[in-house]
Amino acid sequence: MEGRAAALGAGTVLNALATGTGAAFGLDVETRATVDLDPGAAAVDGAIAEAPAADTELIERCVALATDRWGDGEGGTVRTDSDVPLAAGLKSSSAAANATVLATCAALGLTVGDDASDPDVDVTRIEACRLGVRAARDAGVTVTGAFDDATASMLGGVCLTDNAADELRLREPVTWDALVWTPPERAYSADADVDRCERVASMADLVADLAVDGRYAEAMTVNGLAFSAALGFDTDPAVEAMPHAAGVSLSGTGPSVVAVAERDDPDSDLDAVADLWGERSGTLRRTTTRNDGARVLESPDGTDDTRP
Template structure:
């Protein structure tokens, strides 16, 4: 009665805070969840190397899967992650996705086209849990779907619908400052003021022009959330696209590795961590 699953991080193409529509792409760093079902009804969670971290999200994910497909089981759930928390790299979505799939695995459920749940519905359970425990403003279905399905998704977060999917093969550069920014604390009113600009980014993403959408989004949300544009400006001319990821504080850039390495030299002058990785065409999976 044990289950284990992993889900990747994601980077922002369009932040859904302004318009309700968003877009994200899977990045090759992971969160892994292990779920052990118990005979009691209680669910307890732990996050490896973070004893004081809030475990309500992963606990609620287990509860929702058991309510839908189980028989009143309790569980112990633990996550461990390569993704920095509260950095704009969708750590909560990855944790929720991994936990939902690990719980399904423990219940011996098949998730996918021929399973009890589709992958998209599994992502929706994690989004519901995130809303119920208050760790998201938009519901983050764009982030959750990219992490669960892999590749790029464009979504309507007000209806939890996937509007478009795409496949990309990008090298990716990430800069994560030392500070943290929690999505639930974002100033939604300021974000809504840049909606006319972000609508342009949404349309570019729906047309498959993801890199252009990223850059428009990044400049708009740096202004809305009061993050510096200097990291984006340092990247322009060397990369295909660059954006503030989520509600920050991380920035992501995509393009050819040669250009990304030039940007890495510039970003390495800032405090924090800079790292090269790749996009992911595959999403969450059981192990």
């Protein structure tokens, strides 16, 4: 009873802390999970490859909820390894939760898909996503429930959500190149100052309106300026990038900043942004958006990946 799966990291279009409405987009960075279930085990034991001392409650809770819902309460082990840095604003918790839930489904022999009416689909990705969000709330790693981050990680593309209702309002593919700057410090979503974020609610409403109109890059720039100020981050990296990028924003509750450009756009120059950001301490990552989302990986018997 072994299963493997991978889920995406993501960047922010709209931080949900102000109003409960949020939006995020999938990035081509992944967290992978391996789940081994044991019907005789009474508990779940988790491990995070990059951070052996890190709290594993989230991924353990994901396995427990999934086996309670779709299995027989099996225990076992779960291990994650990731290209998504922890506590950097790139949705590492959502990616870990999504990958773990899908890996648990695979270990239970369940077929994951998107069409709930398909008799061959046992669990839809949106169902799996909601279960991962529940686990994140139980583990206390999120303030809003992060349904926006979770859907972007699970489904790919840009996802706009009502986090209070766990409702997906829209999803649309985007084709962007992206540059991510991550400074050395870390910021945990559960520690964010919600009261200060709520003071920029009018700007968050404007960002939501821009997103509904499909103006995602503009929306993320407005979001980045507003929430950098609310959360106490320097706006200089965003200002440096604005002449060269289609959009730029603080990602999540920080500290990473993400700049995006339409591919083959002559008015965008992420190389110029990289030159500017390269003067700062921290790391730079070049990547792209992804529209396919999370997936079950090749099973132990050698069959092909299950792709949505």
